[in-house]
Amino acid sequence: MDDHRRLGRELELFHADPLSGAGLPVWLPAGAAARHSVEEYVRELERRAGYQHVYSPPLGKRELFELSGHLGYFADDMFPVLRLSPDDEFVLRPALCPHHALVYRARGRSYRELPLRIAELGGMYRPERSGVLGGLSRVRAISLNDAHNFCLPEQVGAEVAEVLELIRVAHAALGVRPAGFRLSLRGPGEKYVGDDEQWRHAEDLLRAALSGLPYVEAPGEAAFYGPKIDIQVRDAAGRESTLSTIQLDFDKPARFDLSYADSRGRRGRPVMVHRSLVGSMERLFAYLIEVHAGAFPAWYAPVQVRVLPVGPEQVAAAEEFRRACVLAGLRAELVVDGSLGARIREAAQRRVPYAAVLGAREVAAGQVALRLRDGRGLDPMAVPDALALVNGVVAGRSAELLP
Numbered sequence: 207m208d209d210h211r212r213l214g215r216e217l218e219l220f221h222a223d224p225l226s227g228a229g230l231p232v233w234l235p236a237g238a239a240a241r242h243s244v245e246e247y248v249r250e251l252e253r254r255a256g257y258q259h260v261y262s263p264p265l266g267k268r269e270l271f272e273l274s275g276h277l278g279y280f281a282d283d284m285f286p287v288l289r290l291s292p293d294d295e296f297v298l299r300p301a302l303c304p305h306h307a308l309v310y311r312a313r314g315r316s317y318r319e320l321p322l323r324i325a326e327l328g329g330m331y332r333p334e335r336s337g338v339l340g341g342l343s344r345v346r347a348i349s350l351n352d353a354h355n356f357c358l359p360e361q362v363g364a365e366v367a368e369v370l371e372l373i374r375v376a377h378a379a380l381g382v383r384p385a386g387f388r389l390s391l392r393g394p395g396e397k398y399v400g401d402d403e404q405w406r407h408a409e410d411l412l413r414a415a416l417s418g419l420p421y422v423e424a425p426g427e428a429a430f431y432g433p434k435i436d437i438q439v440r441d442a443a444g445r446e447s448t449l450s451t452i453q454l455d456f457d458k459p460a461r462f463d464l465s466y467a468d469s470r471g472r473r474g475r476p477v478m479v480h481r482s483l484v485g486s487m488e489r490l491f492a493y494l495i496e497v498h499a500g501a502f503p504a505w506y507a508p509v510q511v512r513v514l515p516v517g518p519e520q521v522a523a524a525e526e527f528r529r530a531c532v533l534a535g536l537r538a539e540l541v542v543d544g545s546l547g548a549r550i551r552e553a554a555q556r557r558v559p560y561a562a563v564l565g566a567r568e569v570a571a572g573q574v575a576l577r578l579r580d581g582r583g584l585d586p587m588a589v590p591d592a593l594a595l596v597n598g599v600v601a602g603r604s605a606e607l608l609p
């Protein structure tokens with residue numbers, strides 16, 4: 207595998223600029239196009255699984271993070287508090303849970319609404335030390351695929367199992383190959399909230415969800431509020447990091463006094479499941495760039511079709527084909543300068559899945575000749591057939607370039 211920083215530069219996916227700041231990379235158009243496709247896919251997957259999406263600000267009142275426990279237990283991993291005036295202080299949030307607890311309690315809840323699944327691809331901030339920052343794998347501004355699933359106590363087991371299945375589906379579509387499952391538990395000498403009984407109960411639930419899967423136990427890797435299942439990936443240098451996670455939390459529902467009315471109208475306390483299917487967009491793409499060596503599946507390739515007229519006489523027809531691609535929902539660009547051979551090579555170097563070549567013969571016959579980035583070439587085919595081929599692969603989110 208190649209280092210994602212080198213490929214990110216070569217393929218113009220993102221840009222690290224000292225003026226932007228360490229750990230604060232900028233997504234360039236190609237990287238943003240790929241990310242956009244992945245975000246759309248994840249949002250749709252969640253929507254179908256019953257999630258409701260919200261937006262919340264990455265900045266919040268100091269009191270919100272005192273209530274959540276973050277300032278008491280997690281302050282070392284947060285940026286310093288911002289002070290407008292002595293009684294008006296703000297926190298760059300290190301997590302989305304406090305805002306999602308506010309969504310839950312924005313009105314009264316009935317047990318019939320549970321599990322209530324609140325999702326957001328939201329911004330958050332962590333002051334990682336500058337020594338560990340590099341590319342997209344460790345950043346200070348994080349865009350997290352996050353959700354908080356508020357459940358009845360008896361729903362937690364099934365909810366965790368369902369999230370594990372969604373993670374499996376998302377990984378398969380993106381080409382993520384997990385390095386292993388980890389059950390992250392409390393360790394000695396750290397600060398944790400909640401009593402032993404709660405922790406044992408939560409650990410038992412997660413162990414049950416993992417039964418049948420190979421996993422390791424990792425003492426000391428739990429969140430401060432509960433144990434978690436972490437799904438690990440390995441980077442090009444062999445370093446392991448957590449991509450997807452499922453965490454159980456009995457603490458925040460109590461801190462925020464979250465409740466629901468049960469079937470007899472009595473108040474019950476929901477359990478909060480924090481989960482991320484694919485982690486942060488930054489860490490996800492650091493991994494995807496390396497595991498695919500920049501050659502993403504066609505559905506999230508930054509440019510899906512490069513249109514190459516053989517000579518000046520075919521430029522108009524090539525531009526027409528490019529427009530047809532764009533209208534069909536594809537990302538396509540026209541490249542006219544340089545020899546045809548050099549342009550075909552460059553398209554492959556750029557990991558563009560399809561080069562569409564139009565010579566005099568193809569234009570006369572209303573055809574294009576597709577060349578794949580792996581060197582395979584197809585016989586010329588009618589324009590609508592070529593569009594249907596590429597669209598079918600993209601819509602099916604196939605890992606292959608041919609149906």
Ligand SMILES: [Zn+2]
Binds near residue numbers: 480
């Ligand atoms: Zn959370």
